[in-house]
Every structure is written in structure tokens, then in C-alpha cells.
Amino acid sequence: MEATTNSLTFRPLTDYRRCSRCVLDTTVADIWFDAQGVCKYCHIHDEMDRLHPQETMQADLERIVAKIKKDGRHKPYDCIVGVSGGRDSTYTLYMARKLGLRPLAVHFDNGWNSDIAVSNIRKATDLLRVDLHTVVADWEEFKGLQRAFLKASVPDADIPTDYAIYSVLYETAAKEGVGYILNGHSFRTEGTSPISWTYMDGRYFKDVHKKFGTGVVRSFKVMMMPYLLYCSFVKRIREVRLLEYVDYNKKKVDEVLARDLGWVYYGGHHHENLYTKFFQSFLLPNKFNIDKRKTELSALIRSGQITREDAIAELEASAYEYDRSVVTYAISKLGWTLEEWETIYHRAPRSHKDFKTYLPLIKLLRLPIWVACKLRMLPHILYLKYAS
Ligand SMILES: [Zn+2]
Secondary structure (H helix, E strand, O other): OHHHHHHOOOOOHHHOOEOOOOOOEOOOOOOOEOOOOOEHHHHHHHHHHHHOOHHHHHHHHHHHHHHHHHHOOOOOOOEEEEOOOOHHHHHHHHHHHHOOOOEEEEEEEOOOEOHHHHHHHHHHHHHOOOEEEEEEOOHHHHHHHHHHHHHOOOOOOOHHHHHHHHHHHHHHHHHHOOOEEEEOOOOOOOOOOOOOOOOOOHHHHHHHHHHHOOOOOOOOOOOOHHHHHHHHHHOOOEEEEHHHHOOOOHHHHHHHHHHHHOOOOOOOOOOOEHHHHHHHHHHHHHHHOOOOHHHHHHHHHHOOOOOHHHHHHHHHHOOOOOOHHHHHHHHHHOOOOHHHHHHHHOOOOOOHHHOOOOHHHHHHOHHHHHHHHHOOOOOHHHHHHHHO
């Protein structure tokens, strides 16, 4: 354990060129800067801001909500909301009810939930009178998937969970005949995760599993491109990023959720799940030199919720802190001895580029993707992030 936690440490932040507007820097492999030193992800933010102008946010929200209600008439639910017990998904569910929508909450239990997350989900769905559909992964199978991504030595080792949730939401929407999936992402508060930090698609998922995993995935239907196209163009399922249409201030949201739903903060972005905690606070910063706080802080700078100076001070005040007991717990739960883990941990980092992905196909289809985004059949961020 000592070797694991002490042998790789942060390089000082000053070693990297940093964006002149946010705090993303050259630890992001795919970053570029314009002549003013403003980064790719600030440009993506501005483009998203242009497409979702604050001035028409209220009117846009009313239009979207009216459409969801109209399309969902005579159905038991008019939208699906994925819930993790974390701030963003809980607030999405809360807002959906405030706006008079009739959501079905869907939770994917990957076997790593913290007690706080479970209790947050239960309280929120009870108090908001929302039905909850939970998909519980087969533990041995899911553990195998997580081990496969860790053995593959890629920074996308949270993909088994993220992609399972994505797949389960679409599958549930298709099965229930629901046309809208509301998700808690917002470019204004969460930012856009750099593609070299987080990449996911069905082909990548399957290739890593084939090379480093075992057996067949049965807990959920892994979404491949044909099924996504079927859901988008035949079943006409749309993703709506609800939080991009509301005034979202993290501190105020925490107060509202605590007051109205008894929601409890779990400490750290996306730390509602113990694997994510292990992954984001230990593995990413120490093995891959990735500090995910930079994405969120950069988003908050761009949306005027904190200053760049305060964000830099926060990053420099402490390297990502991690709880040693969470690391040892995670390794043991994944079924590895410390010696086995050491070997995997010290493998050279790789990326999605070393595996089969849909990326070449996405680049080839960039024009139809752009049209589908313009027609709001696909989220515009897909084009900006993957195809542009
Ligand atoms: Zn920037």
C-alpha cells in the first residue's frame, strides 16, 4: 500500500500551461488554445451558451415542459430521470416535479452505493411521490467489468457505471414508451469532461470487455450504435438537460434539497458512490494526473459563480485528498490482493485510442450528426465534443 500511495505524486501545477480564462491546462491531452490563450473547452462553453441563451431560458423551459407534458398524456410517466442520490440528479428530479412533470426515477445499483446515497434516493422519491425503478447489477459480472477497465489501464475506468446508466435509461424509456430522458448534466455548472479524460461508447465498452474481461454482460443491455439510432429516430427518445434551463447555484441548491428533501451532502463531486470516490480522488490524480475538480471549477468560473483566482487557490491549497481506507476497501472489494493491484496500478497508462471505438465513424458522419443536432434530435454537445 505504501508503494501505491507514495510512489506517484502530483507534479506542481506550474509545470502546465493553463487557459487564460478557466483552470483547464495541458494535463488535458486534447486541449488547444486560441491566440488569446483561451482553451477549447471555453469555446465549447460559449457555443453551448449561444445555443442556450440565458435571456430565453425561461421561455425555452416552458416550451420544453409543455411538449413533454403533451407527448406524455395518457401515459403513466412523461419522462425518465436517472437518480444516483447525488446533488445534480436529485435536483433534476425535484425540478421535474416542481414543473408538474410525472417522472419515473431510475436507479442503477452497481453494488458500490454509500448509505447516504441510498437514503437520499429513498427520501427524494418518497417525498416527491415518484415511482422508483432500480436495476441491480449482478455483482460478479459488474466487478468483472470494472476490473477489465482497470486492467486496460485507461482513465475511463468509471465507464462501466456511466455506460450502464446510459444504457438502462434508454432501455427503460423504450420499454415504457416514454419519449424524454431528463439528465442532470449542465455545461454551466458541471462543465464538459475532456474527451481524453472521459470517453465512452458501446464499441469501446465491448472491446475493453473482450480483451480484459470475461463472460457476457447480462445485467443490462449494452447500448450499441444501432440501438441508439433506433431509440433516437424510431422511438424518438430525446435527452433533455433540464438544469441548463434553470438558474443553478450549487450552494442554493444544497440548501433547497436539504430543506425540502432532507438530502445530505456526501463530500466531493460524485462521491455518492464509493467506487467513484476511489476512482476520482485516488486513481485519476495519482496514476493519470487527472484532477476532475478542474472541469467543475472551470465551469463555475465561466458561469460567474467563482473567480479564477479563487479556483486556482483551491486547486493549489491541496492536492486531491483521498481517504486511504476507501482505497484499501475498493481494492479488496474488487477481489485483488495489494500485490496484484500494484502490478495493475503501475501499468503504463493507455487511452481509448488504443481500442476500437465509434470515433472514426462519428468523424465520418459529422455532417448528418450536425444536422440531427440542429434538429434537436441529438444533444448538440455530441457534435461539439466528438465530431467537430
Ligand atoms: Zn478555458
